[in-house]
Amino acid sequence: MFSEADWVALAVTFKLALITTFILLLLGTPLAWWLARSAWRWKFVLEALVALPLVLPPTVLGFYLLITLGPHGPVGSLMQAMGGHSLAFTFTGLVIGSVIYSLPFVVQPMQAAFAGIGKRPMEAAATLRAPALDRFLTVALPMARPGILSAAVLGFAHTIGEFGVVLMIGGNIPGETTVASIAIYDHVESMDYVHAHALSGALLLASFLMLLLAYAGNRRFRVLQG
Numbered sequence: 001m002f003s004e005a006d007w008v009a010l011a012v013t014f015k016l017a018l019i020t021t022f023i024l025l026l027l028g029t030p031l032a033w034w035l036a037r038s039a040w041r042w043k044f045v046l047e048a049l050v051a052l053p054l055v056l057p058p059t060v061l062g063f064y065l066l067i068t069l070g071p072h073g074p075v076g077s078l079m080q081a082m083g084g085h086s087l088a089f090t091f092t093g094l095v096i097g098s099v100i101y102s103l104p105f106v107v108q109p110m111q112a113a114f115a116g117i118g119k120r121p122m123e124a125a126a127t128l129r130a131p132a133l134d135r136f137l138t139v140a141l142p143m144a145r146p147g148i149l150s151a152a153v154l155g156f157a158h159t160i161g162e163f164g165v166v167l168m169i170g171g172n173i174p175g176e177t178t179v180a181s182i183a184i185y186d187h188v189e190s191m192d193y194v195h196a197h198a199l200s201g202a203l204l205l206a207s208f209l210m211l212l213l214a215y216a217g218n219r220r221f222r223v224l225q226g
Helices: 004-037 043-055 058-069 074-081 091-117 120-127 132-143 145-160 164-170 180-189 193-225
Strands: none
Touching: 004 043, 004 091, 004 145, 004 180, 004 193, 043 091, 058 074, 058 091, 058 164, 091 132, 091 145, 091 164, 120 132, 132 145, 145 193, 164 180, 180 193
16 A cells, blocks of 8 residues: 555654644643733734744745755854754754744644633632642643643644645655655656555545544543533
8 A cells, every 4th residue: 555655754744743743732832821821012923923824825934944944044054053964954954844834733722722711710729829830730731621632633733734844844855854745746746646545545544533532532521521
């Protein structure tokens, strides 16, 4: 069903999605919490920047990332000056591009979940003298669990379906930056519809199962809460 190259592309794809989702949850959770709770008057500017990948063409984002991470860009030239190499056409570059491109798919559901908690549960925990971090870990996170689960699933699913950004920033290097979406494009371009169907079906099934997991988990949470 799958060629050896297809298995490698799938491995790169899911490795990229796992790393990207982990980083996004690590960085996006405090960002979403701040956006949900902050009263800063210019907060909408940051919200617009977070949401920008939703409307920006992937090739545009990929192009500017390529310029930034390439050997003549600010990040790439700094890396070379430090004895390293530019991040363009590397797996690390793919991770950076995927984190930026999938950021709103993780931050926005968590922001909505945190905003839905309201102030009363946190104020009640504060009256019991619970420290701020303790209130966040024991009150906010459990109450926002459906939103966090949805954010993780959306971030993961969105990453495995990326094409424009990963092609621009990572190219098509087998075993390094060739992900499943690029492998499908290669199969179609060479009229190899058998392998294109197999890979496409695998991604379709994986995406559907992840959405089932998210909806089932959120339904179970609502039942337990109700």
